[in-house]
Amino acid sequence: MIAETAAEITEMALNRECSETDKAVEDMETDVSPQAEDPPLSPNQDTEPLTPRVVSDEEVLVESRETDSLHDTLMTAETEDVHDPCCSEGSVSYVLSLAKITDSNLSKAVYVRNLPWRILVMPRETQSEGIKSRTLGVYVQCSPESPESPSWSVNAKATIVLVNHSDPKKSYHRDVTHWFCARENDWGYSNLISWKDITDPAKGFSKDGNAVFEAHITADAPHGINWDSRKYTGYVGLKNQGATCYMNSLLQTLYCTNKLRKAVYHMPTENDDGTKSVPLALQRIFFELQYNDKAVGTKKLTKAFGWDTMDIFMQHDVQELSRVLLDNMDSKMKGTVVEGTIPRLFEGKTESYVRCTNVEYASTRAETFFDLQLNIKDKKNVIESFKDYVAVETLDGDNKYDAGQYGLQEAKKGVIFLSFPPVLHLQLMRFQYDSLTEANVKINDRYEFPETLELDQFLQKPESTPANYVLHAVLVHSGDNYGGHYVAYLNPKGDGKQWLKFDDDVVSTCSRKDAIESNFGGSDDTGGIRSCTNAYMLVYIRESCLSDVLQEVKQSDIPQSLVRRFERERQDDAQKRKERNEAHLYFSVEVYLEEDFQLHQGSDLLDFEEIKPRVFRVAKNCTMHNFYSLVSEGLGYPRNCIRIWPFEKRTNSTTRPCNLPDDSTKSVRLECGILFVLV
Numbered sequence: 001m002i003a004e005t006a007a008e009i010t011e012m013a014l015n016r017e018c019s020e021t022d023k024a025v026e027d028m029e030t031d032v033s034p035q036a037e038d039p040p041l042s043p044n045q046d047t048e049p050l051t052p053r054v055v056s057d058e059e060v061l062v063e064s065r066e067t068d069s070l071h072d073t074l075m076t077a078e079t080e081d082v083h084d085p086c087c088s089e090g091s092v093s094y095v096l097s098l099a100k101i102t103d104s105n106l107s108k109a110v111y112v113r114n115l116p117w118r119i120l121v122m123p124r125e126t127q128s129e130g131i132k133s134r135t136l137g138v139y140v141q142c143s144p145e146s147p148e149s150p151s152w153s154v155n156a157k158a159t160i161v162l163v164n165h166s167d168p169k170k171s172y173h174r175d176v177t178h179w180f181c182a183r184e185n186d187w188g189y190s191n192l193i194s195w196k197d198i199t200d201p202a203k204g205f206s207k208d209g210n211a212v213f214e215a216h217i218t219a220d221a222p223h224g225i226n227w228d229s230r231k232y233t234g235y236v237g238l239k240n241q242g243a244t245c246y247m248n249s250l251l252q253t254l255y256c257t258n259k260l261r262k263a264v265y266h267m268p269t270e271n272d273d274g275t276k277s278v279p280l281a282l283q284r285i286f287f288e289l290q291y292n293d294k295a296v297g298t299k300k301l302t303k304a305f306g307w308d309t310m311d312i313f314m315q316h317d318v319q320e321l322s323r324v325l326l327d328n329m330d331s332k333m334k335g336t337v338v339e340g341t342i343p344r345l346f347e348g349k350t351e352s353y354v355r356c357t358n359v360e361y362a363s364t365r366a367e368t369f370f371d372l373q374l375n376i377k378d379k380k381n382v383i384e385s386f387k388d389y390v391a392v393e394t395l396d397g398d399n400k401y402d403a404g405q406y407g408l409q410e411a412k413k414g415v416i417f418l419s420f421p422p423v424l425h426l427q428l429m430r431f432q433y434d435s436l437t438e439a440n441v442k443i444n445d446r447y448e449f450p451e452t453l454e455l456d457q458f459l460q461k462p463e464s465t466p467a468n469y470v471l472h473a474v475l476v477h478s479g480d481n482y483g484g485h486y487v488a489y490l491n492p493k494g495d496g497k498q499w500l501k502f503d504d505d506v507v508s509t510c511s512r513k514d515a516i517e518s519n520f521g522g523s524d525d526t527g528g529i530r531s532c533t534n535a536y537m538l539v540y541i542r543e544s545c546l547s548d549v550l551q552e553v554k555q556s557d558i559p560q561s562l563v564r565r566f567e568r569e570r571q572d573d574a575q576k577r578k579e580r581n582e583a584h585l586y587f588s589v590e591v592y593l594e595e596d597f598q599l600h601q602g603s604d605l606l607d608f609e610e611i612k613p614r615v616f617r618v619a620k621n622c623t624m625h626n627f628y629s630l631v632s633e634g635l636g637y638p639r640n641c642i643r644i645w646p647f648e649k650r651t652n653s654t655t656r657p658c659n660l661p662d663d664s665t666k667s668v669r670l671e672c673g674i675l676f677v678l679v
Contacts, residue, residue, distance in 0.1 A: 093107075156218065157218045318486075393412070430443050493550065587618060
């Protein structure tokens with residue numbers, strides 16, 4: 001049984017934001033079996049057993065589930081993996097000779113997410129109440145051959161199986177969930193079975209002196225290690241600046257709304273300041289997401305927001321950020337060929353009304369919306385939330401409606417939808433104020449959302465096309481009210497066939513279940529522990545508008561002036577990076593001319609604080625001969641008309657000339673800030 005607490009997941013999510021090196025969240029799995037087993041541990045950790053949770057007989061029966069189907073799908077012999085190494089799942093089998101067992105026994109590798117996964121078997125010596133016993137520890141190990149970064153990490157789940165040859169239904173099945181990293185690259189059970197039981201032929205766990213171990217691994221795409229998102233998915237991720245994962249998930253959602261992306265490219269930004277323009281920063285991010293091969297940075301966008309370091313490490317409200325971005329784009333599009341794109345894509349209309357029940361009097365007000373906030377507390381699904389949204393409230397008693405000349409009247413108050421937009425953003429109210437604790441809390445209740453959504457029943461009258469929607473994006477939060485981690489699951493083509501997971505700089509394929517059902521929230525499947533990973537925002541696209549909203553964005557759709565500008569920026573950035581990387585090879589030399597001395601009046605030779613020098617960037621291995629040529633060319637003076645004196649500061653705070661090397665082949669060998677005088 002797996003006991004995964006919300007606090008542990010929150011800690012995991014917060015650590016993911018701050019440093020990839022702190023991803024080892026300790027997911028505690030406890031178990032009940034004929035032997036008293038420890039929870040999953042790394043073999044490098046202290047093996048002192050943790051106190052297992054008391055499990056009921058009913059739960060034991062659930063855990064002792066049928067094993068035939070899993071056993072049949074696993075490999076029956078130890079072989080090299082033959083499936084796609086970048087896929088999310090894989091299985092490995094390990095036949096171990098108990099007579100030849102060593103202190104550490106590793107199976108061959110199966111490659112999942114381009115990482116090698118193995119079964120690690122280690123005999124262990126334990127002591128309880130003075131009695132020594134020998135047990136067998138079994139782990140799943142992930143150990144990249146040459147990771148690019150020591151802070152690599154990958155989240156994975158695995159099922160460890162010890163095969164019972166006599167009766168497969170009695171095989172041991174143990175589940176593990178862990179953030180594998182360089183510091184903890186293996187995870188499992190330190191005392192899976194006693195040595196006495198595994199070597200006893202009557203128990204059925206050994207046959208001809210061999211034991212068979214199997215493992216089925218399901219892993220997310222790794223971080224901090226070679227993972228080519230463009231190659232495997234056709235998309236690239238966004239770099240996390242510290243706590244900007246919420247912004248990254250929203251930006252990816254907007255980018256995959258293709259009609260919006262095409263309109264963004266046509267915003268007039270030719271004269272915008274590259275450091276302050278939010279529309280230009282969005283154009284740049286969308287362009288790089290479309291054509292870069294590696295993860296894209298967002299620093300220029302946050303700088304355009306005016307954010308400082310504190311803002312970058314603070315998680316802002318996603319709905320507020322969405323509205324700010326859409327308002328910026330809508331304002332910038334006014335007076336252009338793409339004017340009105342934002343309302344045409346995202347704007348719906350409602351009508352708020354109050355109708356008196358006893359007199360002919362009514363008050364109505366039409367309103368527009370770009371997203372809808374749905375109450376999820378005590379609601380099972382999206383349809384129930386919509387019914388709550390349009391629920392009629394009766395105004396009577398002390399709460400009667402003031403109907404003007406009719407006085408106080410009983411009335412019905414409510415909201416009805418007049419139209420729904422092509423792209424429907426639904427904000428699920430996961431965070432609400434709790435009057436008991438006087439603080440905001442996160443609601444982790446189970447809340448279901450369908451892959452197709454029919455909303456005609458909530459319209460005042462039918463529109464020209466049915467209000468049938470297809471799920472396009474699921475934005476997910478893991479953690480609590482104080483923080484956590486955000487990812488986005490997207491179905492880019494809107495056909496439901498391919499779902500992708502956008503997790504900051506990593507993009508990977510995922511199953512429909514991972515994208516939808518796993519994010520309903522509520523209790524997990526491993527013991528009733530409430531999950532803190534659930535959807536907080538949904539994006540639906542109207543079926544009749546799918547081809548228009550998700551139209552292909554070609555290079556010809558991007559203005560050439562924009563392409564040229566970004567190409568110049570790319571070259572400038574490359575030059576700046578080169579200069580930074582080579583900065584240690586150069587130093588700066590300040591040069592003053594004879595005329596600077598002639599105009600000076602004062603006690604010292606020159607007022608070095610008032611006169612602006614000519615600055616030359618000189619290589620540290622530059623010879624005096626080459627330095628003369630550099631100065632001659634820079635100032636436009638003939639070489640034979642130049643004489644140079646180096647100056648140095650004395651202890652009495654005055655500056656005087658010093659000797660210059662006679663050998664023109666020697667290096668300049670003067671530190672940055674030394675002054676040269678030219679006459």
